[in-house]
Amino acid sequence: MRSYDVVVIGGSASGIVTATTARAYYPDKTVAVIRKEEVAMVPCGIPYLFGSLDSLDKNVIPNRIFSDNGIELIVDEVESINPNEHTLTCRSGERIGYQKLVIATGSRPYVPDWLKGADLEGVFTISKYAHELEKVVSYVKSVNKIVVVGGGFIGVEVSDELASKWKKDVTIVEARPYILASAFDELIAREVEELLKKDGVQIITGARVKEILGEAGKVRAVSLEDGREVPAEAVILAMGYRPNSKLAEEAGLWINTYGSIRVDEYMRTDTQDIFAVGDCAEKRDFITRRPNPVMLASTACAEARIAGVNLFRLSTVKTFNGTIAIFSTRIGDTTFAAAGLIESFALQEGFEVVIAEFKGIDRHPGTLPDVHSQYVRLILSPDSGIILGAEVIGGISAGELINMLGVCIQAKMDVVQLATMQIGSHPLLTAPPTAYPVIKAAEIGMRKMRKGA
Amino acid sequence: MRSYDVVVIGGSASGIVTATTARAYYPDKTVAVIRKEEVAMVPCGIPYLFGSLDSLDKNVIPNRIFSDNGIELIVDEVESINPNEHTLTCRSGERIGYQKLVIATGSRPYVPDWLKGADLEGVFTISKYAHELEKVVSYVKSVNKIVVVGGGFIGVEVSDELASKWKKDVTIVEARPYILASAFDELIAREVEELLKKDGVQIITGARVKEILGEAGKVRAVSLEDGREVPAEAVILAMGYRPNSKLAEEAGLWINTYGSIRVDEYMRTDTQDIFAVGDCAEKRDFITRRPNPVMLASTACAEARIAGVNLFRLSTVKTFNGTIAIFSTRIGDTTFAAAGLIESFALQEGFEVVIAEFKGIDRHPGTLPDVHSQYVRLILSPDSGIILGAEVIGGISAGELINMLGVCIQAKMDVVQLATMQIGSHPLLTAPPTAYPVIKAAEIGMRKMRKGA
Numbered sequence: 001m002r003s004y005d006v007v008v009i010g011g012s013a014s015g016i017v018t019a020t021t022a023r024a025y026y027p028d029k030t031v032a033v034i035r036k037e038e039v040a041m042v043p044c045g046i047p048y049l050f051g052s053l054d055s056l057d058k059n060v061i062p063n064r065i066f067s068d069n070g071i072e073l074i075v076d077e078v079e080s081i082n083p084n085e086h087t088l089t090c091r092s093g094e095r096i097g098y099q100k101l102v103i104a105t106g107s108r109p110y111v112p113d114w115l116k117g118a119d120l121e122g123v124f125t126i127s128k129y130a131h132e133l134e135k136v137v138s139y140v141k142s143v144n145k146i147v148v149v150g151g152g153f154i155g156v157e158v159s160d161e162l163a164s165k166w167k168k169d170v171t172i173v174e175a176r177p178y179i180l181a182s183a184f185d186e187l188i189a190r191e192v193e194e195l196l197k198k199d200g201v202q203i204i205t206g207a208r209v210k211e212i213l214g215e216a217g218k219v220r221a222v223s224l225e226d227g228r229e230v231p232a233e234a235v236i237l238a239m240g241y242r243p244n245s246k247l248a249e250e251a252g253l254w255i256n257t258y259g260s261i262r263v264d265e266y267m268r269t270d271t272q273d274i275f276a277v278g279d280c281a282e283k284r285d286f287i288t289r290r291p292n293p294v295m296l297a298s299t300a301c302a303e304a305r306i307a308g309v310n311l312f313r314l315s316t317v318k319t320f321n322g323t324i325a326i327f328s329t330r331i332g333d334t335t336f337a338a339a340g341l342i343e344s345f346a347l348q349e350g351f352e353v354v355i356a357e358f359k360g361i362d363r364h365p366g367t368l369p370d371v372h373s374q375y376v377r378l379i380l381s382p383d384s385g386i387i388l389g390a391e392v393i394g395g396i397s398a399g400e401l402i403n404m405l406g407v408c409i410q411a412k413m414d415v416v417q418l419a420t421m422q423i424g425s426h427p428l429l430t431a432p433p434t435a436y437p438v439i440k441a442a443e444i445g446m447r448k449m450r451k452g453a
Numbered sequence: 454m455r456s457y458d459v460v461v462i463g464g465s466a467s468g469i470v471t472a473t474t475a476r477a478y479y480p481d482k483t484v485a486v487i488r489k490e491e492v493a494m495v496p497c498g499i500p501y502l503f504g505s506l507d508s509l510d511k512n513v514i515p516n517r518i519f520s521d522n523g524i525e526l527i528v529d530e531v532e533s534i535n536p537n538e539h540t541l542t543c544r545s546g547e548r549i550g551y552q553k554l555v556i557a558t559g560s561r562p563y564v565p566d567w568l569k570g571a572d573l574e575g576v577f578t579i580s581k582y583a584h585e586l587e588k589v590v591s592y593v594k595s596v597n598k599i600v601v602v603g604g605g606f607i608g609v610e611v612s613d614e615l616a617s618k619w620k621k622d623v624t625i626v627e628a629r630p631y632i633l634a635s636a637f638d639e640l641i642a643r644e645v646e647e648l649l650k651k652d653g654v655q656i657i658t659g660a661r662v663k664e665i666l667g668e669a670g671k672v673r674a675v676s677l678e679d680g681r682e683v684p685a686e687a688v689i690l691a692m693g694y695r696p697n698s699k700l701a702e703e704a705g706l707w708i709n710t711y712g713s714i715r716v717d718e719y720m721r722t723d724t725q726d727i728f729a730v731g732d733c734a735e736k737r738d739f740i741t742r743r744p745n746p747v748m749l750a751s752t753a754c755a756e757a758r759i760a761g762v763n764l765f766r767l768s769t770v771k772t773f774n775g776t777i778a779i780f781s782t783r784i785g786d787t788t789f790a791a792a793g794l795i796e797s798f799a800l801q802e803g804f805e806v807v808i809a810e811f812k813g814i815d816r817h818p819g820t821l822p823d824v825h826s827q828y829v830r831l832i833l834s835p836d837s838g839i840i841l842g843a844e845v846i847g848g849i850s851a852g853e854l855i856n857m858l859g860v861c862i863q864a865k866m867d868v869v870q871l872a873t874m875q876i877g878s879h880p881l882l883t884a885p886p887t888a889y890p891v892i893k894a895a896e897i898g899m900r901k902m903r904k905g906a
Contacts, residue, residue: 013886013887016887017886017887021896024900042817042880042885044879045817045818045821048821048880048881052821052822053818053820053821058818058820059818059820060818061887286875296877297878297885298875298878298886299875300886301886301887301889302873302874302876302886305872305892306873318869318872319873320873323875324875326876326877328877328878328879328882328883329879330882339877364495364497364498365495365498365506365511365513367506367511367512368498368501368505368506369505396849396850396881396882397849397850397852398853398882399850399853399879399881399882399883400850400852400853400854400856400857400882400883401853401856402877403853403857403876403883404856404857404860406875406876406877407857407860407864407866408860410870410874410875411860411861411864411870413860416771417863417864419758419771420755420758420771420773421755421859421860421863422739422751422752422755422776422777422779422863423755423779423856424779424780424781424790424792424852424855424856424859425497425749425750425751425781426497426781426782426852427495427497427498427501428501428783428849428852429781429783429788429851429852429853430781430852430853430856432495432497432750433466433470433497433749433750433751433753433754433755434466434469434470434514434750434754436751436754439758443474443758447478
């Protein structure tokens with residue numbers, strides 16, 4: 001029986017980062033990654049296969065990351081975990097021993113049980129497996145009328161690619177009153193909707209899908225609860241993802257109400273020598289401390305780094321203190337980004353909030369080419385001044401600007417620190433120093449709180 | 454005699470921000486700004502008048518900022534301050550009274566006394582006054598062979614514009630062994646040099662200028678101490694700036710050895726009711742606590758916000774805790790940026806340092822269009838793990854990435870916090886979550902320190 005000091009089940013972002021971190025911190029330990037497929041897709045790049053990237057090959061995580069780091073890649077599927085024996089049984093029949101096990105099995109597209117017609121030809125989910133993606137991509141490329149069910153990030157990014165790059169006739173159907181409702185407050189989400197419409201995407205919000213209608217086994221339309229029918233030659237179900245925790249559940253690990261594997265701050269499960277990271281592992285919100293079903297490659301990688309370091313000796317400094325959801329996306333030349341608690345969630349949680357916002361520009365003077373507006377919105381806690389969350393609409397630099405705001409939230413900075421913050425500025429790269437929107441918004445926030453007090 | 458609650462001398466970046474902050478915090482106070490010229494240039498935009506911006510009008514700070522904020526703009530020149538009387542005397546003969554005075558007189562180009570030929574026709578400095586800039590811009594546009602003396606940011610940015618946009622024959626002469634030596638370590642500076650050369654700029658380093666040679670009152674060449682002569686139809690002296698502190702000095706204010714007006718953490722001078730901000734005010738390094746003659750619009754604006762808030766009642770939370778120099782510039786499509794102490798300065802100050810670096814990409818997968826490499830270099834203190842400084846070479850997003858690193862330095866974060874930091878990632882906006890260079894560099898730093906321990 002082959003045996004390794006560390007075995008990681010799953011070889012996408014979090015599995016790879018756990019393995020490389022383990023090798024870096026414990027260079028004398030042997031590490032193997034077991035993955036179902038020979039190749040893995042860059043998860044966040046998947047929507048761009050529907051336009052910007054012209055083949056699946058361009059979206060592959062290079063396997064040399066394993067050889068470069070002295071990690072063994074085993075292509076097989078784990079069928080069971082035996083925690084007492086510290087062994088795994090694979091589909092090939094092979095048994096593999098481990099000293100430490102990391103479950104990084106990710107998530108799979110969610111399709112509700114009640115949804116009729118999901119099995120019709122032309123109805124797809126956005127899987128993370130290359131062989132499945134290949135089918136969706138080539139099918140939707142060959143038709144014109146496409147309905148995307150679900151206006152989350154995957155639905156939105158895929159729709160925008162299909163409409164703007166391949167000029168498809170795309171309709172998003174979203175049950176909630178506006179799209180991206182798990183990531184942005186309405187104001188921001190409405191701006192995304194406007195840009196999608198400009199790119200030719202049709203959007204139906206506040207409408208629940210009843211069933212998928214077919215003809216001769218092939219999809220024909222999406223029928224809505226309000227009686228409408230949206231004709232479709234292909235349907236993409238982008239209704240969210242669920243943790244792949246069946247393997248863990250069968251092995252007796254503690255699974256929470258979201259179906260995620262319970263973990264502590266060191267990413268340890270409740271079972272000896274077993275860790276879990278990424279989409280399959282429980283998330284706890286940094287601020288509210290509640291379970292939070294967010295699934296982001298960036299969060300997964302942060303967890304993976306924690307797990308990798310803590311495998312053989314616990315590090316008091318390297319713990320995971322809760323998930324700060326940091327989102328960013330790009331529609332046309334506009335970036336939409338959020339970090340921490342958005343207003344709607346903060347209110348829902350019972351926080352009092354002060355909203356402070358400022359709209360400026362992302363280069364200066366505003367006469368320079370490629371200037372984009374930059375809007376910053378801060379969600380502040382009036383009792384402490386602490387930054388609960390932030391939202392940004394801007395140009396290309398907003399992707400790192402939201403990371404800066406993410407650091408501020410992680411460092412539990414307050415609005416005074418933000419307002420007195422020193423930044424660097426450059427005409428071609430940032431907002432002007434006189435009107436840097438993050439600082440201006442913080443100043444407005446301070447004054448609002450002063451008046452409130 | 455006209456009298457105002459707040460009078461600001463100087464109406465560029467820091468003067469304006471002090472005035473608007475004062476109006477926002479103390480809406481019942483009257484505020485006037487006295488400025489020599491009717492229009493003011495966006496300071497950081499000045500180099501781009503030599504190429505990207507096709508007229509001075511495009512680089513003007515709009516004067517409606519005064520009317521919009523209920524601030525009076527007085528176009529005049531202050532000739533003396535009388536601190537006992539709380540009055541100013543202007544060139545027009547008018548006397549103006551103040552309750553609180555803010556000196557924001559900025560800086561002027563430095564030309565050494567010993568430099569012969571600086572008064573020849575065709576020899577210029579880069580002033581911040583529109584009427585002076587107009588002359589330089591039109592003169593250099595009309596000739597071909599231009600020598601820029603000094604390889605700091607102004608020298609570098611102007612040279613790159615002249616060579617790449619206007620296709621001029623440009624040579625930079627720099628006394629130190631490499632350009633931008635006050636901002637970057639050699640490794641980074643050498644890359645800037647390579648890109649400048651690609652854009653057609655010639656660079657002579659380690660060479661001191663002896664004098665400017667003329668013929669019939671017109672510049673002919675720059676003569677170097679090593680005997681070389683560099684032919685020139687125009688010469689731009691970009692040898693740094695000096696604080697405009699004469700007015701303050703004559704009024705008896707304390708001036709430090711750099712010629713800057715001494716200020717405390719509230720930006721107060723040693724004289725009752727007089728504040729100073731921006732290039733004319735003393736800077737103290739955030740880490741080394743030593744005076745630091747850095748002059749940046751972004752720093753000036755941070756100081757201005759502090760002064761504005763503290764004019765009438767001191768705020769214990771709003772103090773200026775020292776300058777973190779955060780630089781960024783762009784040559785072609787590459788951004789160079791630094792925050793905090795670079796390695797050479799840290800060593801000079803007697804710090805032990807650990808250097809941790811990582812080179813990745815700024816979008817992912819690397820097959821996407823417009824991908825740029827992203828190199829991050831951390832300067833770490835091995836005893837505490839605290840981040841002393843950071844340098845970045847990257848694409849457009851590096852301007853905000855360095856601001857994120859600047860926040861980390863301001864928050865006195867250590868390498869462990871950086872390595873366990875949560876970030877957001879997006880294919881079109883950031884490095885991949887699996888290899889985010891800031892985090893990878895931090896991990897490398899942690900391991901280096903561990904080995905060292």
